[in-house]
Amino acid sequence: MTVNEDVRTAGEQAAHSDEDLSDAALAASLEGGFSSRHAEVNGVRLHYVTGGEGPPLVLLPGWPETWWAYRKVMPALAARYQVIAVDIRGMGGSGRPEAGYEKKAMAHDIAELARHLGHEKINIAGHGIGAMVAHSYAANHPEATEKLAILNTTHIDESYYEFRIMPRPGDPGPYRWWLGFNLVPEFPEQVLAGDYRPMIEFMFRLSLVHPEAITERDREIYARAYSSREAIVASKSWFQQYQQDIADFNGYGKITVPMLGLAYGPFFEYMQKVLPGQGTDVRVLEVKDSRNYLIEEQPQAVIDAFFEFFG
Template structure:
């Protein structure tokens, strides 16, 4: 069963959206795919793009507060959650075009956009390829993939601190992840959160079940692998981009904050980087108030 099946157990997308207050779960046919999104609030549009292995539900703790100021639109990327699972188009430039097309379908010619993980790469690509349609950009704990990814070690030396990103190579392998994880994706969900949460209670058993249902099918696993299998094209696309002209916010913890502080000024003309304490990768779920405060200060 998927989180989008609509069974009345509280875990379908419409039920989850309604649990946040004045939010609705919707779909739109754009750019050759059917995108699922959850929208609520009023004001300037703020598009929230999640990362792997999550869905729009990643932003559940910040959406009600943000909806007091913005028209919040949390989107499942192509291949994710309630969105369609096409055979291709998983490079971040194409997925950014999905977001651009969705925004226009909803009547927004210019958006604020924020992304985490894979979603951060898509948000960056949106600003790079559609600067006229991007008001401001926020990147959460991840910058756009570049050639440095080719330097990640398969066998790190014993003094190199974790995490060692074995899952990047794992997700590039054809077919094998499907055979291992179909019907058992909760194993991957629990591993990733176990690796990168300072407080495991920040992502409850119910939340993890929402994510596991979204990724459990062979179709969903193949689709999410597509995001990783497109990395070589993403790296080539990134090399063709100039410095971003839109204002950019980087939100990150510890070593990622240091990394962002170093590389983002090389990638954009107007940059601010904010450190979020007491968290690791899943800062939206561990430190939602810090994220809300930073967004309100940045997006205005």
């Protein structure tokens, strides 16, 4: 049995059901004195895990993960920065209000959280949906941004309208059916509520070079975070606001703070072409031997890149 197969023995299921997988327990399990906290900001209760000392470094995860996606890099980063790994609006331990899932609005969540924590300026990094929020943060709050890092996902733009529903023979993958799936009213929660594990497994099979980098325990943590109906409805909202996100992005000027892009293979090449047009001070680095989940597959490469870039 391989790690990425969705096959769990009764013993494994029982072990994880008995294990404390709460955010508080997970945060305490990391070296560096991390703790799980909440803050009421901008009309939403945000969950974040923080530890370390130094300049603030905010880490934003993407779908279908939570703050736990940064677990392998947080202890090392905490030696130089105050690390603040945030569950964005609708994710994990954060609140799930009915509205406010535009990436510009979610960036305002982070701005209010930073102010709540007493920071006038922050370094910020994001992956996936979190990268879009991080980009929006730097675009809308440049005075409160030191540096910006985006991992393997650029901000959504007009090119998303060109993704094929039916790929032609020989078209390069992946076929991004999950974008349309999350736009269907009421359907995702009907088929996945109670067990989000099949979606978790599909995304990891698609985008991991090293399946063992995300363990059975990690997968269970993510599946638990997304399996309730309310969690699925909230996560869908990130996708359902894409049209507004594109309109907002079209109104942004260039990012004026230093910007780092980290990506693998084909998307590294894409970032090299796209990011210089989106900022005034841009560098792009390739993370090899990985695909989408590069933080978990190549944590040391991410740590090294962050140390060099954020200083």
